[in-house]
Amino acid sequence: MRVLITNDDGIQSPGLxxxxxxxxxxxxxxxxAAPHRQYSGASASLTAKEVDGRLALVDARPPGLPDGVLAFGVKAAPALITFVAAYGAFGERPDLVLSGVNLGANTGRATLHSGTVGAxxxxxxxxxxxxxxxxxxAEPQHWETARLVxxxxxxxxxxxxxxxxxxLNVNVPDxxxxxxxxxxxARLASFGAVQARVREKGQDYVTLTYSGVDAEDEPGSDHHLLARGWATATLLTAPYDEPGDTELPSFTGRGDAPVSVDVGSGTVMSAGDDRPSGEIAEEHVEDPAAH
Known part of the structure; x- marks a missing residue:
């Protein structure tokens, strides 16, 4: 089984x-294959540093990584790393991906913003x-606990x-x-380990304050259990459409409207034709007066 390991803390992180x-x-x-620098909060961003259309790599590896393990420092967000890995960017397509170990918890719905979870x-x-x-x-002292979990x-x-x-999203207490x-x-807490509030708003600025979350509020949530010495496991799914009987907005346009659009370029194709709308083939229409 081939395993790709990445993170959002960078190629030098001991969690790798x-x-x-x-x-x-x-x-x-x-x-x-991990970012060449810190990418915390990158979520599932696909940003990267490209040189002449090529994804840039750096010669780096995590201190203490066993000899013989291939390592890449990549000038890209972690989600892009796992995306291109699926197409053979770092050797054979992996069977599994391990992301982390992140320096800091990823609990609650705030996991949406995590580069670790995004990857x-x-x-x-x-x-x-x-x-x-x-x-x-942010500065773990008990890596043996993370390793066990x-x-x-x-x-x-x-x-x-x-x-x-x-x-599988797993959090471990230090x-x-x-x-x-x-x-x-555990279920996801309604928000993550940190909550933000707007303290001040000006004409050209906004000041935010951050505070810790009271884990007492949501017994059984990942944040609540983590604060009480439990490691937590929450199953997440990739984006998918929601089946059901909910009536969604819809309407019907013109019957002679174009029926094909190149979603990459935005080029509109004509009805019943495979050429751009500016190149519509002329149709022969009989003149009734000719009869």
Whole structure:
């Protein structure tokens, strides 16, 4: 099984090594491809630094990465890295993607903004299941706890098989292994670990303040359980259409309107023709007066 490892904290982050060690111990073929710099908050952005249309790489690898593991520093957002990996940018297409271990929790609906989770969701849209791992500290002291939880989460993901929409989002408290209460399923909190408020608005500026979230508010949520010594697991899915009986807005246009549009260029094609509207073939129309 081939595993791609990425993150949003950059190629030098120790969290990459934790994921690589877990995948290697499971007998997987591992490749690391991570942003050349910090990309936190990138969500599923597909931004990149290109040179003459080429995705730029840097010669870098995480300190402590086992010898023999191929590593790429990429001048791109993590979601773009997993996107192009699906097409062979870093060798064979991966079977699974591991993203993290992120420096800081990714809990609640604020995971929408996470580059770590964004990379995993981007992978899932390409039919590759993914695991997003985060530890609840900007300067973790207990990597052994993250490694233990990652081992269990990774084993679960492998057992599930190739479900193209599956993303497992896991958060780990930064505490010693002996203090960890375990790993539990959890729902997303209504917001993330930090809440923002507008403090002041001027003509050409807005000032925001940030505050911690009271985990007491939502028992059973990922943030609530994480604050009480539990590692949490939440299943996410890549974007998909919502089936159901809800009536959606619709209307009918002109019957002779163009029926084909090139969505890449915006070129409008004529009805019943495959040429741009400026090149419509003339139709022969009989003159009634001729009879």
């Amino acid at each position: 090594v934790v994921l690589a060690q877990v995948a290697l111990e499971a007998g997987c073929d591992v490749v690391v 995993a969701l981007s992978s899932a849209t390409q039919g590759i299941p993914a695991l997003a791992m985060s530890i609840a500290s 990652t081992t269990h989460a990774f084993a679960w993901l492998r057992e599930q098989g190739a479900d193209e929409e599956r993303v 505490i010693p292994v002996e203090q960890l209460r375990g790993l539990r399923p």
